[in-house]
Amino acid sequence: MVTLSEENYLKAIYHLGNQGDNTVSTNAIAEQIEAKASSVTDMVKKLADKQLANYIKYQGVSLTEEGRLTARTVIRKHRLWETFLVKKLNFSWHEVHDIAEQLEHIKSEKLIDKLDDFLDNPTHDPHGDPIPDKHGNYTKIKSKSILEIKPGNQGVLTSVKDSSKAFLKYLNKNELALGDSIKVVDFEPFDESFTIETKTKTITISKNVAKNLCLSI
Amino acid sequence: MVTLSEENYLKAIYHLGNQGDNTVSTNAIAEQIEAKASSVTDMVKKLADKQLANYIKYQGVSLTEEGRLTARTVIRKHRLWETFLVKKLNFSWHEVHDIAEQLEHIKSEKLIDKLDDFLDNPTHDPHGDPIPDKHGNYTKIKSKSILEIKPGNQGVLTSVKDSSKAFLKYLNKNELALGDSIKVVDFEPFDESFTIETKTKTITISKNVAKNLCLSI
DNA sequence: TTAATATTTTAGTCTTGACTAAAAATATTT
């Protein structure tokens, strides 16, 4: 049995290791999970004992095949619950993270499969992130950050890299939503800002915002 | 902040004390919660410290006004989630208890109010038990166990006293469901069995089953 | 009303998951 805390560590290692196959440092995990490095060392040993992680002292951590699958299952649950909260309960997308953070630990495979069906087997959550299927597989929409897109090109806003409340609120305020068609019209080298055009308006965004908006190409 | 474990104790005391106003013994709580009496003593002291329970050594426990409201909130969440699982995810009623037991501890008032609306503010859960509103108020349907009903009378099956998996499966097998119109046609003193008639059939039930079926009157 | 039995509490232990402070290993400078 995997505990709630172990699930959170698996998720952190998965995300930091960019699918869990890269090696991740104790300190990086500590920062992500908001714990002290010494606590991370303890937990990582436990994960290694349970065959969920590969761990060599002073060398960092990566996930085993089993650890990766467990992480994906937690992520699947998180994203399905987020979808439920937004689509069925009418939460706005910046409100759902903390609640999904709790719901993702509910233990029942049947529940999550039924929820999946109830939501019509969505492939992406409200932030545009892919939802793994019950075997842990998913397909990522190919997308590029606006930073990497030359003026004159356009695409559909498919995901955001930053899912913090602050950023999602900023998007709401500026009426930017997933699915919006966006054209990059100008780049200003002086302050590295971009001017983008949607169906309804033209706005200027900072480099930091551009970095976090991904358009399908 | 009330912990998950504290919530479970409050619920147990509430149910055993028949709304938490009666005094409940340490042993009774221990049995209900499947813990040892000594663990119960520890926890009950903590609840008293937090003003959630009244506790006098060797004299038993009852809930304070605040404890009672907290218990009702947990029960509200439990029953709303059960309703969700049955009505929206198509679980059958004997499968939902264990999952609702986990979901009832999710912390978000907004979530539960939105869920309530999503389900069209149900007043009773799939077992016929009343769902408290957000202030902890509810109205119980007046009902009597079949044991207390004289042959010749009839009513609608509104709740069951036993919510165990085994009993709910028995009801499914015998095609008895909440809302069914039932007439008590005969009582056999020899083995204290009852014969009851539904729209579709006539069956004989044991005293033990009769005790757990409640008809509105 | 005392003796026997049952219930409840206390005292001390264990596990989980966190922490601090100090020690050890690795990295980076000079």
Next chain:
DNA sequence: AAATATTTTTAGTCAAGACTAAAATATTAA
């Protein structure tokens, strides 16, 4: 290559919530 800085681990604590065994109180029976 030595000195310094950074990262990581170890060792020892702590709180929550459970447990066992023993002591204290209540209840029942003789």
